[in-house]
Amino acid sequence: MDAESLLLSLELASGSGQGLSPDRRASLLTSLTLVKRDYRFDRVLFWGRILGLVADYYIAQGLSEDQLAPRKTLYSLNCMEWSLLPPATEEMATQTSVVKGRFMGDPSHEYEHTEVQKVNEGEKVFEEEVVVQIKEETRLVSVIDQIDKAVAIVPRGALFKTPFGSINVNRTFEGLSLSEAKKLSSYFHFKEPVELKNKTLLEKADMDPSLDFMDSLEHDIPKGSWSIQMERGNALVVLRSLLWPGLTFYHTPRTKNYGYIYVGTGEKNIDLPFML
Amino acid sequence: MPSSFRNFFLLTHFMEDSTTLKQEKENQELVEAGQPWEEMVTASSQDPESGLSEPPEVEQGPEAGPQTRSSPPGIPQSGASTPVDDLTGPGASTPPSPPQEPSTSLSPLALARQDFMAPWQSNKTTSVISEAGTPPSDHLEQPSDKGESTSHQTCQSEGNTFQLSQQTKCHLYGPRDVSYNNSKEKELRFAISQEKDSNSNYDLDQPESGASEMAPNMLEIAIQNAKAYLLKASSKSGLNLYDHLSEMLTKVLDTRPENPVDIIENISQDVKMAHFSKKLDTLQNENEMLPTYEIAEKQKALFLQGNLEGADQELEDEITEHALPNVMESAFYFEQAGVGLGTDETYRIFLALKQLTDTHPIQKCRFWGKILGLEMNYIVAEVEFREGEDEEEVEEEDVPEERDNGDSEADEADEDELPRSFYKAPQAIPKEESRTGANKYVYFVCNEPGRPWVKLPAVTPAQIVIARKIKKFFTGRLDTPIVSYPPFPGNESNYLRAQIARISAGTHVSPLGFYHFGEEEGEEEEEIEGGRDSFEENPDFEGIQVTDLVESLSNWVHHVQHILPQGRCNWFNPIQKSEEEEEEEEEEDEEKEDEKGEEPDYAEQEVGPPLLTPISEDLEILALMLMAAD
Numbered sequence: 007m008d009a010e011s012l013l014l015s016l017e018l019a020s021g022s023g024q025g026l027s028p029d030r031r032a033s034l035l036t037s038l039t040l041v042k043r044d045y046r047f048d049r050v051l052f053w054g055r056i057l058g059l060v061a062d063y064y065i066a067q068g069l070s071e072d073q074l075a076p077r078k079t080l081y082s083l084n085c086m087e088w089s090l091l092p093p094a095t096e097e098m099a100t101q102t103s104v105v106k107g108r109f110m111g112d113p114s115h116e117y118e119h120t121e122v123q124k125v126n127e128g129e130k131v132f133e134e135e136v137v138v139q140i141k142e143e144t145r146l147v148s149v150i151d152q153i154d155k156a157v158a159i160v161p162r163g164a165l166f167k168t169p170f171g172s173i174n175v176n177r178t179f180e181g182l183s184l185s186e187a188k189k190l191s192s193y194f195h196f197k198e199p200v201e202l203k204n205k206t207l208l209e210k211a212d213m214d215p216s217l218d219f220m221d222s223l224e225h226d227i228p229k230g231s232w233s234i235q236m237e238r239g240n241a242l243v244v245l246r247s248l249l250w251p252g253l254t255f256y257h258t259p260r261t262k263n264y265g266y267i268y269v270g271t272g273e274k275n276i277d278l279p280f281m282l
Numbered sequence: 283m284p285s286s287f288r289n290f291f292l293l294t295h296f297m298e299d300s301t302t303l304k305q306e307k308e309n310q311e312l313v314e315a316g317q318p319w320e321e322m323v324t325a326s327s328q329d330p331e332s333g334l335s336e337p338p339e340v341e342q343g344p345e346a347g348p349q350t351r352s353s354p355p356g357i358p359q360s361g362a363s364t365p366v367d368d369l370t371g372p373g374a375s376t377p378p379s380p381p382q383e384p385s386t387s388l389s390p391l392a393l394a395r396q397d398f399m400a401p402w403q404s405n406k407t408t409s410v411i412s413e414a415g416t417p418p419s420d421h422l423e424q425p426s427d428k429g430e431s432t433s434h435q436t437c438q439s440e441g442n443t444f445q446l447s448q449q450t451k452c453h454l455y456g457p458r459d460v461s462y463n464n465s466k467e468k469e470l471r472f473a474i475s476q477e478k479d480s481n482s483n484y485d486l487d488q489p490e491s492g493a494s495e496m497a498p499n500m501l502e503i504a505i506q507n508a509k510a511y512l513l514k515a516s517s518k519s520g521l522n523l524y525d526h527l528s529e530m531l532t533k534v535l536d537t538r539p540e541n542p543v544d545i546i547e548n549i550s551q552d553v554k555m556a557h558f559s560k561k562l563d564t565l566q567n568e569n570e571m572l573p574t575y576e577i578a579e580k581q582k583a584l585f586l587q588g589n590l591e592g593a594d595q596e597l598e599d600e601i602t603e604h605a606l607p608n609v610m611e612s613a614f615y616f617e618q619a620g621v622g623l624g625t626d627e628t629y630r631i632f633l634a635l636k637q638l639t640d641t642h643p644i645q646k647c648r649f650w651g652k653i654l655g656l657e658m659n660y661i662v663a664e665v666e667f668r669e670g671e672d673e674e675e676v677e678e679e680d681v682p683e684e685r686d687n688g689d690s691e692a693d694e695a696d697e698d699e700l701p702r703s704f705y706k707a708p709q710a711i712p713k714e715e716s717r718t719g720a721n722k723y724v725y726f727v728c729n730e731p732g733r734p735w736v737k738l739p740a741v742t743p744a745q746i747v748i749a750r751k752i753k754k755f756f757t758g759r760l761d762t763p764i765v766s767y768p769p770f771p772g773n774e775s776n777y778l779r780a781q782i783a784r785i786s787a788g789t790h791v792s793p794l795g796f797y798h799f800g801e802e803e804g805e806e807e808e809e810i811e812g813g814r815d816s817f818e819e820n821p822d823f824e825g826i827q828v829t830d831l832v833e834s835l836s837n838w839v840h841h842v843q844h845i846l847p848q849g850r851c852n853w854f855n856p857i858q859k860s861e862e863e864e865e866e867e868e869e870e871d872e873e874k875e876d877e878k879g880e881e882p883d884y885a886e887q888e889v890g891p892p893l894l895t896p897i898s899e900d901l902e903i904l905a906l907m908l909m910a911a912d
Contacts, residue, residue, distance in 0.1 A: 025624070180551060281753050
């Protein structure tokens with residue numbers, strides 16, 4: 007959610023039950039403006055909160071002018087002092103995929119994972135157990151990256167693509183209409199598109215190249231991994247991801263307010279197909 | 283003229299090609315000629331005959347005011363003829379609107395225009411005749427679609443004829459080579475095209491005019507198609523693009539905002555909204571906003587009922603005070619911890635709870651929590667009835683059901699004519715009595731504050747046992763069947779109740795010493811065997827240091843009975859067919875239970891009985907379970 011509309015956004019997203027305490031909110035308001043100034047970000051998003059056993063991580067992301075450029079991620083334990091996280095790499099993802107369970111809350115905590123590796127010594131093949139240490143910070147980075155790629159969403163029309171290729175915030179975005187707000191196809195993944203080329207020609211004909219340049223939620227697998235609810239009658243639409251429980255996206259139809267926040271344990275819900 | 287100018291650039295607006303605006307210079311000439319531009323653009327506000335006067339006039343044309351679609355349909359046609367003649371005169375170079383028109387001979391174009399215009403219903407179209415005669419290419423269409431860019435080039439015939447031949451695809455915002463004498467207009471790309479007044483444009487156009495005349499028919503047809511497409515009325519709104527674009531451009535020229543190219547979408551929306559503010563809104567919005575109004579009405583009732591009944595309830599104040607907790611206060615504390623639903627939602631829940639206590643004879647009521655579902659959510663209230671009759675109704679319904687189950691099992695075994703199965707289904711473990719064990723509290727749920735509260739049925743041990751094995755999402759509708767393996771006996775309301783029971787049993791804790799067992803209840807020995815199931819607030823509780831509470835988990839104890847693997851809190855021995863618990867056999871069974879790992883119930887504590895077991899014991903069980911899973 008945008009740091010500038012933090013209070014309103016938190017109110018709108020509070021239906022999921024997890025929010026922020028007043029002192030955290032107040033400290034966020036001040037610290038995020040400072041972050042924006044120090045790092046020269048164009049927009050700062052409060053990404054959410056990952057619950058750990060001992061402490062929680064508060065995550066913020068900074069965007070530059072081009073909305074789809076790689077974002078810089080910062081974390082903090084007390085909402086005041088923010089530290090920059092390294093960008094996520096593929097290697098990190100594979101490395102941390104073996105770590106399961108809750109986050110500890112201590113960024114320097116190291117998970118130990120024993121791997122059995124085959125070591126060739128001459129003609130003999132030994133199997134050695136290698137203990138790999140994975141830092142929690144790395145795990146944090148890759149989890150945030152996964153969540154972003156999987157479930158960070160924006161409504162259609164909120165961003166537009168200029169002919170030069172850069173993606174900007176659409177200042178004239180008036181919000182989705184009520185009928186559009188209930189459809190999954192009006193929401194896009196906030197990342198580089200992957201499936202656009204696979205669309206049929208018919209679909210492509212209807213697409214507006216300046217608005218439809220990201221993947222929509224319609225074809226997410228598994229089907230039904232999003233729960234759309236209207237709260238307060240039709241005054242607020244809330245999307246919750248079932249794949250990453252804790253990700254809440256809210257939008258007030260016909261207004262510019264929208265945003266997403268993740269408050270959860272940072273664990274993917276791999277039982278999803280059975281739970282539907 | 284203003285209209286013509288407007289029309290002109292409206293047309294050019296749609297042209298997307300970067301065709302040189304030199305053609306535009308022709309426009310200028312035409313403008314000067316005062317020729318009305320026959321345009322596809324319907325936004326003709328002024329009489330087409332105003333023609334193109336000097337460029338300054340032209341500029342001011344659009345500023346004259348919002349497009350007034352005054353030009354009657356006939357005008358274009360009539361106007362077409364006259365401008366044709368006029369076009370020859372002045373060399374208004376920048377045709378205000380029509381983007382590109384391939385240069386064609388004036389007359390053929392004019393004629394074509396007239397023909398074209400006839401079928402158009404749009405009365406706004408100001409006819410601007412491109413003297414060039416090249417039928418305007420589909421300036422209005424997507425740029426790349428028409429390949430008429432070349433044709434328009436030739437459009438302009440210097441002098442009189444206004445060349446609508448701006449390139450068919452003059453991009454409104456596209457770069458225009460046309461020199462624009464009006465610096466202001468330069469910002470509006472399309473305007474640039476029009477404002478050319480240099481005669482140099484003529485030169486460019488002229489050589490091209492010859493070429494364009496080669497395929498006037500195709501161009502005409504293409505232009506007609508383009509224009510027809512643009513005039514096609516939208517099924518939703520009744521507008522068509524042609525009119526809309528001309529209106530938009532008129533508005534831009536009238537208001538002359540800064541950086542219009544950046545806010546053009548906003549302008550477009552505003553123009554649309556100006557249309558629709560009248561009738562369609564009420565029709566369309568009614569359906570959409572209905573649920574909002576419904577729920578608002580219901581919640582208004584919530585707010586009002588508190589006011590109305592306040593006066594009458596003075597007598598019952600004492601009872602109601604005890605019954606209803608201070609939801610707002612507890613919400614405040616939760617909010618400090620970062621957990622909460624938001625202040626107004628909590629207040630509505632408070633009002634809904636108040637309504638619940640008013641309608642049912644409730645002794646104690648508590649906001650238990652909120653469960654998220656796929657389509658709707660559940661708000662759960664934990665309620666304890668007064669020693670009264672409401673519970674009995676439920677019991678009566680359930681008891682006959684259980685008896686039937688028992689009988690049917692016996693019947694099935696006897697009636698088997700096929701090889702008799704010796705299998706006798708294990709006797710269903712009876713559910714616990716109300717007010718005891720897992721059914722100690724009654725739970726009410728509602729989907730949203732303001733909706734009616736629904737009472738959840740009591741939970742049976744079988745449901746708890748199976749609920750432990752499955753993991754399903756809630757949909758939000760209580761009658762949804764639960765399809766799972768192992769099959770869950772019941773629908774969503776039962777599953778919800780079972781989960782609530784499990785959550786309560788596992789997680790409701792209190793500080794050590796807050797509750798203690800009443801000391802006046804019978805013999806302690808007997809009670810230990812059965813498991814103490816009641817407690818009272820400890821009046822002598824002085825509180826524990828916060829640091830102690832945080833550091834050590836042993837300072838927190840469960841105050842809800844643990845649910846045995848059997849699904850009950852109090853052990854029921856299924857071997858015996860009687861439903862009474864006999865103490866002797868219980869002792870033997872208790873030992874077995876200990877081995878099964880039901881220690882928390884029977885672990886000894888300084889505090890005492892198993893009910894108030896510190897949660898530090900939980901970790902051992904959790905560890906055992908995890909190890910077993912690995």
